[in-house]
Amino acid sequence: MESKQYSKRIRYLRRLILTTVAAACLIPTCICVILAIRYDRLSTKYEQSEADLAWYREKYGSEMEILSSEEEVNTDDSSFTGATTAEGMDVDYATIDVSGAQNPENIEGTRYVYLTFDDGPSTYTDDILDILAEYDVKASFFVCGKPDAKYTDLYKRIVSEGHTLGMHSYSHKYSEIYSSLESFKADLDKLRIFLYETTGVWAKFYRFPGGSSNTVTQVPVEELVDYLDSSEVTFFDWNVSAGDDYNGATKDTIYANIVNNVPKFKHCVVLMHDAADKKSTVDALPEIIEAIQGMDDTVIVPITDDTLPVQHINNN
Ligand SMILES: [Zn+2]
The missing domain is CATH 3.20.20.370 (Glycoside hydrolase/deacetylase)
Incomplete structure (x- = not known):
């Protein structure tokens, strides 16, 4: 009787460990995927904004000299x-x-x-x-x-x-x-x-x-x-x-x-x-x-x- 209870407890513990391990793997993976998607969207937006900004700089001249030379200036071919x-x-x-x-x-x-x-x-x-x-x-x-x-x-x-x-x-x-x-x-x-x-x-x-x-x-x-x-x-x-x-x-x-x-x-x-x-x-x-x-x-x-x-x- 006691050994039956013992093995039940072992099974429970094993399940608990497996669930924890699975969660420990899955949760960060999900977070990574979500972050990667967000990063991708944001970087596309960023590049687009840079291109827009460069175009305005070109059109309106030095009044918009707000980007330092250190920065990535992706004007693409719009200059x-x-x-x-x-x-x-x-x-x-x-x-x-x-x-x-x-x-x-x-x-x-x-x-x-x-x-x-x-x-x-x-x-x-x-x-x-x-x-x-x-x-x-x-x-x-x-x-x-x-x-x-x-x-x-x-x-x-x-x-x-x-x-x-x-x-x-x-x-x-x-x-x-x-x-x-x-x-x-x-x-x-x-x-x-x-x-x-x-x-x-x-x-x-x-x-x-x-x-x-x-x-x-x-x-x-x-x-x-x-x-x-x-x-x-x-x-x-x-x-x-x-x-x-x-x-x-x-x-x-x-x-x-x-x-x-x-x-x-x-x-x-x-x-x-x-x-x-x-x-x-x-x-x-x-x-x-x-x-x-x-x-x-x-x-x-x-x-x-x-x-x-x-x-x-x-x-x-
Ligand atoms: Zn290009």
Whole structure:
């Protein structure tokens, strides 16, 4: 009788211990998952706010000089494109100082349009590639370094389907890339080698995060350009922007920003983004391609060695 009670007690204790152990494992795991989700949401919001702030700084100038140089200033590619706004306002490029951008309006004949996508690969790269394939259009992708295996096939697909693979920095962290010439070099070389090992392509084209006219770099951009030159890399800015990196950008504003501005140039390098939070760009893409293909004497082509670059700074 006594031993029966004893074993009952043992069983009870064992259950108690197992429950405690299970709880000790499960509770922190749940907390971690919840915190990770919150962190992810907050960091997305943070990045968006930084980009917005940078855009306002660019637009309204030094009155908003409130970020110290220590801080991460993720302007993304919006520093130049005060030209297009979240409201999709059609801004007259003639009134904008393009700081040496080459706008060879005297080119005779065909208008060449270069669709370019920054920041990929992303969850939308496949969708973008599907659309480009559907319309038999080749584009140029200025990608970052994303070693996660889920991106490997996307890099390869960009190349195998005949698009141009360009570079847009490995880390996309302005505070790192632009802190010194050495870190710029290290970032560029890391990406170039990564892309070569992933796709077999020795990339030759570069887009500065924030463009060559970005106000973030601690190093004179001419020094960065000299390094690109010595590495036989050509950089491309843009003269038409989707404005898809602003809060409030919609399928309609993206369409309008591109389709209203392409006719102003004989040679258009169009900036768009391939990013998880830029679904509107994907939604707008088919109609953008149709509209451009419907323009007189206009072709959409990928960037090649023969492409005359659009550059915001003139390094000559
Ligand atoms: Zn970017």
